[in-house]
Amino acid sequence: GAGVSQSPSNKVTEKGKDVELRCDPISGHTALYWYRQSLGQGLEFLIYFQGNSAPDKSGLPSDRFSAERTGGSVSTLTIQRTQQEDSAVYLCASSLGGLSQGNQPQHFGDGTRLSIL
Amino acid sequence: RKEVEQDPGPFNVPEGATVAFNCTYSNSASQSFFWYRQDCRKEPKLLMSVYSSGNEDGRFTAQLNRASQYISLLIRDSKLSDSATYLCVVNGESGYSTLTFGKGTMLLVSP
Numbered sequence: 001g002a003g004v005s006q007s008p009s010n011k012v013t014e015k016g017k018d019v020e021l022r023c024d025p026i027s028g029h030t031a032l033y034w035y036r037q038s039l040g041q042g043l044e045f046l047i048y049f050q051g052n053s054a055p056d057k058s059g060l061p062s063d064r065f066s067a068e069r070t071g072g073s074v075s076t077l078t079i080q081r082t083q084q085e086d087s088a089v090y091l092c093a094s095s096l097g098g099l100s101q102g103n104q105p106q107h108f109g110d111g112t113r114l115s116i117l
Numbered sequence: 118r119k120e121v122e123q124d125p126g127p128f129n130v131p132e133g134a135t136v137a138f139n140c141t142y143s144n145s146a147s148q149s150f151f152w153y154r155q156d157c158r159k160e161p162k163l164l165m166s167v168y169s170s171g172n173e174d175g176r177f178t179a180q181l182n183r184a185s186q187y188i189s190l191l192i193r194d195s196k197l198s199d200s201a202t203y204l205c206v207v208n209g210e211s212g213y214s215t216l217t218f219g220k221g222t223m224l225l226v227s228p
Contacts, residue, residue, distance in 0.1 A: 033216065042220035043161065043204070091160055105151060106216070108160035 002026060004109035006092050012115045015084060021077045021112045025094030032075050033095075033106060034067060036088040043091065049075060079114075087116045120144060120217045121207050127223035134195045138222045140188040140205030150181055151206040152190045155221060161204055164190075195226045 005024040013019055025032050034046040045059040049069045060066070064082075069075040079086055093106035122141045130136050138152075150167035165172065167179040167188055178191040188205055202221040 035218075043218035045216055045218075048216075104149070105163040105166060108162065111160050 004092055004094050004107055006090075006109035006112050008112055009110060010113045010115075012117065013082060014117050016081055018078065018080045019082055019114065021079075021090050021092075021114070023075045023077070023092030023094075023109060025073065025075070025092070026107055027073075029094035029096055029107075030072065031095045031097060031104065031106075032069060033093045034075070034077050035091045035093065037091060037111075038088045046077070046090075082114075082116045084116045087114055089113050121205055121219040123203075123205050123219035123222045125220060125222060127225050129225045129227065130195055131227055132195055132197060134226075135191065135193045136195055136224060137192075138190040138203050138205070138224075140190075140207075140219055142186050142188070142205075142207045142217075144207070144217075145183075145186060147186075147207045149208045150179075150188050152177075152179055152188075153204040153206055153218075154201040155204055156201050161218075164203070192224075195224075197226050197228065200224055200226045 004026055007022045011019055030051055032049040035043045036046060037043050047054055047060055047067050048056045051072050052069050064080045067077045089111040091108055091111045093108045095104040095106045097104045120143050128136055152164040153161040154164045155161040165174050165177060165179050167181045169181055171180040176193045180189045192199055202223045204221045205219040208216045
Protein backbone atom coordinates (compact mmCIF):
# COMPACT_ATOMS: atom_id res chain seq x y z
CA GLY A 1 0.00 0.00 0.00
CA ALA A 2 0.95 3.65 0.24
CA GLY A 3 1.56 3.81 3.97
CA VAL A 4 4.69 4.63 5.93
CA SER A 5 7.35 2.03 5.28
CA GLN A 6 10.12 1.17 7.73
CA SER A 7 13.08 -1.12 7.36
CA PRO A 8 14.35 -3.39 8.65
CA SER A 9 11.36 -4.74 10.52
CA ASN A 10 13.66 -6.48 12.98
CA LYS A 11 17.29 -5.86 13.84
CA VAL A 12 19.43 -7.80 16.28
CA THR A 13 22.93 -6.55 16.85
CA GLU A 14 25.74 -6.66 19.37
CA LYS A 15 26.35 -3.94 21.89
CA GLY A 16 28.74 -1.35 20.53
CA LYS A 17 27.76 -1.70 16.89
CA ASP A 18 26.17 1.08 14.87
CA VAL A 19 22.69 0.65 13.41
CA GLU A 20 20.77 2.54 10.78
CA LEU A 21 17.01 2.53 10.60
CA ARG A 22 15.10 3.72 7.56
CA CYS A 23 11.74 5.38 7.12
CA ASP A 24 9.92 6.08 3.89
CA PRO A 25 6.96 8.38 4.59
CA ILE A 26 3.69 8.64 2.76
CA SER A 27 4.21 10.45 -0.52
CA GLY A 28 3.49 14.16 -0.17
CA HIS A 29 3.78 14.21 3.62
CA THR A 30 6.11 17.03 4.58
CA ALA A 31 6.46 16.19 8.24
CA LEU A 32 8.22 13.11 9.57
CA TYR A 33 8.63 11.94 13.16
CA TRP A 34 10.68 9.34 14.96
CA TYR A 35 9.58 7.74 18.24
CA ARG A 36 10.65 4.80 20.26
CA GLN A 37 8.63 2.54 22.47
CA SER A 38 10.24 0.36 25.07
CA LEU A 39 8.48 -2.76 26.31
CA GLY A 40 5.38 -1.80 28.28
CA GLN A 41 6.09 1.91 27.97
CA GLY A 42 4.48 4.80 26.14
CA LEU A 43 5.81 6.41 23.02
CA GLU A 44 8.88 8.57 23.46
CA PHE A 45 9.35 11.39 20.97
CA LEU A 46 12.82 11.52 19.41
CA ILE A 47 12.91 13.99 16.53
CA TYR A 48 10.70 15.81 14.07
CA PHE A 49 11.48 16.86 10.48
CA GLN A 50 9.69 19.50 8.49
CA GLY A 51 10.99 18.98 4.99
CA ASN A 52 14.69 18.24 5.39
CA SER A 53 15.23 20.30 8.51
CA ALA A 54 14.79 19.19 12.07
CA PRO A 55 13.40 22.08 14.13
CA ASP A 56 12.98 19.87 17.16
CA LYS A 57 15.73 17.50 18.20
CA SER A 58 14.91 17.74 21.86
CA GLY A 59 13.97 14.11 22.25
CA LEU A 60 17.20 12.52 21.09
CA PRO A 61 18.42 10.69 24.21
CA SER A 62 22.13 11.17 23.62
CA ASP A 63 24.72 12.25 21.08
CA ARG A 64 24.90 8.65 19.89
CA PHE A 65 21.58 9.26 18.16
CA SER A 66 21.33 11.21 14.93
CA ALA A 67 18.86 11.47 12.10
CA GLU A 68 18.71 12.95 8.68
CA ARG A 69 16.21 13.37 5.95
CA THR A 70 17.00 13.94 2.31
CA GLY A 71 14.88 15.12 -0.58
CA GLY A 72 12.02 15.78 1.81
CA SER A 73 11.32 12.08 1.78
CA VAL A 74 13.32 9.17 3.23
CA SER A 75 14.78 9.53 6.68
CA THR A 76 17.41 7.51 8.48
CA LEU A 77 17.89 7.24 12.22
CA THR A 78 21.39 6.22 13.20
CA ILE A 79 22.41 4.91 16.58
CA GLN A 80 26.13 4.70 17.17
CA ARG A 81 27.84 2.44 19.72
CA THR A 82 24.54 0.83 20.65
CA GLN A 83 23.79 0.02 24.27
CA GLN A 84 21.37 -2.51 25.67
CA GLU A 85 19.02 0.24 26.82
CA ASP A 86 18.59 1.20 23.16
CA SER A 87 16.52 -1.96 22.67
CA ALA A 88 13.02 -0.85 21.72
CA VAL A 89 10.62 -0.55 18.83
CA TYR A 90 11.49 2.50 16.76
CA LEU A 91 8.44 3.98 15.09
CA CYS A 92 8.31 6.48 12.28
CA ALA A 93 5.27 8.57 11.45
CA SER A 94 4.45 11.15 8.82
CA SER A 95 1.82 13.82 8.48
CA LEU A 96 0.63 16.01 5.67
CA GLY A 97 1.68 19.22 7.39
CA GLY A 98 3.79 20.10 10.35
CA LEU A 99 2.95 20.72 13.97
CA SER A 100 2.45 24.39 13.22
CA GLN A 101 -0.55 23.61 11.10
CA GLY A 102 -3.05 22.59 13.69
CA ASN A 103 -4.60 19.18 13.92
CA GLN A 104 -2.38 17.06 11.74
CA PRO A 105 -2.79 13.38 12.49
CA GLN A 106 0.24 11.18 12.15
CA HIS A 107 0.32 7.92 10.28
CA PHE A 108 2.69 5.33 11.64
CA GLY A 109 4.86 2.70 10.05
CA ASP A 110 5.04 -0.83 11.45
CA GLY A 111 8.24 -0.01 13.33
CA THR A 112 11.68 -1.54 13.61
CA ARG A 113 12.16 -3.88 16.54
CA LEU A 114 15.74 -3.34 17.69
CA SER A 115 17.38 -5.78 20.05
CA ILE A 116 20.84 -5.13 21.43
CA LEU A 117 22.59 -8.20 22.78
CA ARG B 118 3.08 16.38 37.06
CA LYS B 119 3.45 14.24 33.94
CA GLU B 120 2.82 16.03 30.67
CA VAL B 121 0.07 13.68 29.57
CA GLU B 122 -1.48 11.44 32.16
CA GLN B 123 -3.87 8.55 31.64
CA ASP B 124 -5.35 5.88 33.85
CA PRO B 125 -3.24 2.81 33.03
CA GLY B 126 -6.13 0.39 33.41
CA PRO B 127 -6.75 -2.23 32.34
CA PHE B 128 -10.45 -1.66 31.97
CA ASN B 129 -12.28 -4.96 31.79
CA VAL B 130 -15.79 -4.58 30.40
CA PRO B 131 -18.39 -6.90 28.88
CA GLU B 132 -19.53 -6.56 25.30
CA GLY B 133 -22.10 -3.83 24.92
CA ALA B 134 -20.83 -1.78 27.85
CA THR B 135 -20.06 1.91 27.72
CA VAL B 136 -16.55 2.85 28.79
CA ALA B 137 -14.89 6.23 29.28
CA PHE B 138 -11.22 7.09 29.22
CA ASN B 139 -9.82 10.23 30.75
CA CYS B 140 -6.65 12.11 30.03
CA THR B 141 -5.13 15.22 31.57
CA TYR B 142 -2.36 17.36 30.14
CA SER B 143 -0.08 19.86 31.79
CA ASN B 144 0.72 22.32 29.01
CA SER B 145 -2.06 24.90 28.88
CA ALA B 146 -0.75 26.12 25.51
CA SER B 147 -1.44 22.77 23.83
CA GLN B 148 -3.25 23.16 20.57
CA SER B 149 -3.91 19.74 19.08
CA PHE B 150 -5.33 16.63 20.64
CA PHE B 151 -5.83 13.10 19.38
CA TRP B 152 -6.82 9.65 20.45
CA TYR B 153 -4.85 6.75 18.98
CA ARG B 154 -5.39 3.05 19.49
CA GLN B 155 -2.58 0.56 19.63
CA ASP B 156 -3.11 -3.16 19.32
CA CYS B 157 -0.65 -5.48 21.03
CA ARG B 158 2.76 -5.32 19.35
CA LYS B 159 1.42 -3.08 16.60
CA GLU B 160 1.94 0.54 15.70
CA PRO B 161 -0.44 3.24 16.97
CA LYS B 162 -3.25 4.17 14.62
CA LEU B 163 -5.21 7.36 14.68
CA LEU B 164 -8.66 6.87 16.12
CA MET B 165 -9.87 10.44 16.04
CA SER B 166 -8.82 14.03 16.46
CA VAL B 167 -10.36 15.95 19.34
CA TYR B 168 -11.98 19.26 18.57
CA SER B 169 -12.88 22.02 20.99
CA SER B 170 -16.58 21.54 20.46
CA GLY B 171 -16.37 17.80 20.95
CA ASN B 172 -16.83 15.33 18.16
CA GLU B 173 -18.38 11.98 17.49
CA ASP B 174 -17.53 9.17 15.13
CA GLY B 175 -19.99 6.31 15.31
CA ARG B 176 -19.72 4.72 18.73
CA PHE B 177 -16.82 6.99 19.73
CA THR B 178 -17.17 10.43 21.28
CA ALA B 179 -14.26 12.68 22.16
CA GLN B 180 -14.46 15.77 24.32
CA LEU B 181 -12.02 18.49 25.30
CA ASN B 182 -12.18 20.73 28.32
CA ARG B 183 -9.47 23.36 27.95
CA ALA B 184 -10.18 25.01 31.28
CA SER B 185 -9.56 21.77 33.13
CA GLN B 186 -6.93 20.55 30.62
CA TYR B 187 -8.85 17.35 30.26
CA ILE B 188 -9.71 15.10 27.32
CA SER B 189 -12.09 12.18 27.30
CA LEU B 190 -13.00 9.31 25.01
CA LEU B 191 -16.31 7.54 25.33
CA ILE B 192 -16.94 4.20 23.65
CA ARG B 193 -20.54 3.03 23.50
CA ASP B 194 -21.72 -0.52 22.83
CA SER B 195 -18.22 -2.00 23.21
CA LYS B 196 -17.17 -4.70 20.77
CA LEU B 197 -14.59 -7.42 21.25
CA SER B 198 -12.58 -5.72 18.52
CA ASP B 199 -12.32 -2.57 20.65
CA SER B 200 -9.82 -4.37 22.89
CA ALA B 201 -6.62 -2.36 22.58
CA THR B 202 -4.60 0.32 24.31
CA TYR B 203 -5.94 3.84 23.83
CA LEU B 204 -3.35 6.59 23.69
CA CYS B 205 -4.04 10.22 24.46
CA VAL B 206 -1.82 12.50 22.37
CA VAL B 207 -1.19 16.20 22.85
CA ASN B 208 1.04 18.65 21.07
CA GLY B 209 2.52 21.73 22.62
CA GLU B 210 2.39 25.34 21.58
CA SER B 211 1.72 26.18 17.99
CA GLY B 212 4.85 26.08 15.96
CA TYR B 213 7.53 23.47 16.36
CA SER B 214 7.04 21.43 19.45
CA THR B 215 7.04 17.90 20.63
CA LEU B 216 4.06 15.64 20.39
CA THR B 217 3.53 13.91 23.68
CA PHE B 218 1.87 10.55 24.07
CA GLY B 219 0.29 9.30 27.23
CA LYS B 220 1.24 5.80 28.28
CA GLY B 221 -2.15 4.56 27.25
CA THR B 222 -5.13 2.87 28.84
CA MET B 223 -5.69 -0.77 28.09
CA LEU B 224 -9.22 -1.91 27.32
CA LEU B 225 -10.26 -5.54 27.43
CA VAL B 226 -13.75 -6.33 26.15
CA SER B 227 -14.98 -9.79 27.03
CA PRO B 228 -17.90 -11.83 25.63
